Amino acid sequence: MIDEVQISRAIIDSYYRELLNSLEADVVIGGAGPSGLSAAFFLAKEGLKVVLFERNLRPGGGMAGGGMLFNKIVVQEEAKPLLELWGISYKPFSETYYVASSLEALAGLLLNALRAGAKIFNGISIEDVMIRNSKVSGVVINWSAVELAKLHVDPLSIKSQYVIDATGHAAEIAQVVARKTEGKLLTATGGVIGEKPMWAEEGERLLLINTREIYPNLYVCGMAANAVFGGPRMGPIFGGMLLSGQRVASLIIERQKSQKNNNFK
Ligand code: 48H
DSSP states (O other): OOOHHHHHHHHHHHHHHHHHTTSEEEEEEEOOSHHHHHHHHHHHHTTOOEEEEESSSSSOTTSTTTBTTBOEEEEEGGGHHHHHHTTOOOEEOSTTEEEEEHHHHHHHHHHHHHHHTOEEEETEEEEEEEEETTEEEEEEEEEHHHHHTTOOOOOEEEEEEEEEEOOGGGOHHHHHHHHHTTSOSSSSSSSOOOOBOOOHHHHHHHHHHHOEEEETTEEEOTHHHHHHHTOBOOOSBOHHHHHHHHHHHHHHHHHHHHHHHHHHO
C-alpha cells in the first residue's frame, strides 16, 4: 500500500534532520559550481563537516553549459588526475588538452562530493554573513524562491568555522563582506576589484594564486577568486576551477591541522 502522507512524512523528516544537523559546520560553501563541488569533495573526504548551499535547483553552475551550450568542457594536463579520481571519462584532443562531457563531469563530481559526505542544499541562497570579533563566523540563508519572489521573509543562520565563496563571477559573499565591513577585504582596494577580460592562460595561472583567505575565516575559490582580485576570465577551460577547489580545501585542511598541533603543544 502506498500512502501519500507517509511519502510526505519521509521527505519532511529526513530533510528536517539533515538541515537541523547542518546548523553548525566546519565549512560552509556558497555555490555548487565546479570549484565549490571540488572543495566540498576534498574537505568532506578529510572528515570535515561540509555544508554547501546552492541557489539553483540544479547544482553545477556554469559547467553543464560547456562552451556556448556545446556541452563539452576542456581540461588541461594538470587537472587530468582529478577527472580520473572522480571516474570522469575524457578524450585527449591535442597534446595538452582533454575533452569531457560537461554532463558527465558534473554528475561525477556531484556524486563524489555527496559520497564523500558533503551535505548539499539546493534552492537555498546565502544572502549575508555573520561576523564576530572581525572574523566571519557563519552565513545567513533563505529559500531562493523567497529571494526570487522578493517576499519579505526573514532568513535563518548557520554557524561555521570557515566560509568559502564559490559563487562564481558575482563573488556574492565577498561583495557582502566588502560592503558590510566598509572595504576590509584583503585586496589592494579592500573591496572586490572585478574580473578582467578574457585571457585563458593568465586567468588559469592567477586563479590558483587568487584562491585564498580574503577576510578572517572567509576564503574564495573559482571564478569568484579572479573577480575578487581582478584576474581575467578564461572561458570554458575547467581545470583551474577544479584545482582551485582542491587548493582552497588544502589551505583549510592545513590550517586545521596546524591549529590542532598548536593545541597539543
Ligand atoms: C548560493 C549561489 C549564490 C548565493 C551564486 O558560476 P559557477 O560555475 O562558479 P565556479 O567558480 O565554480 O565556476 C566558474 C565556471 O562555471 C565559469 O563560469 C567559468 C569557467 N567561466 C569563465 C568565463 O570566462 O566565463 O557556480 C557558482 C554557483 C552557481 O551555481 C550559482 O547558482 C551559485 O554559485 N550561487 N549559491 N548563494 N548567494 N550566488
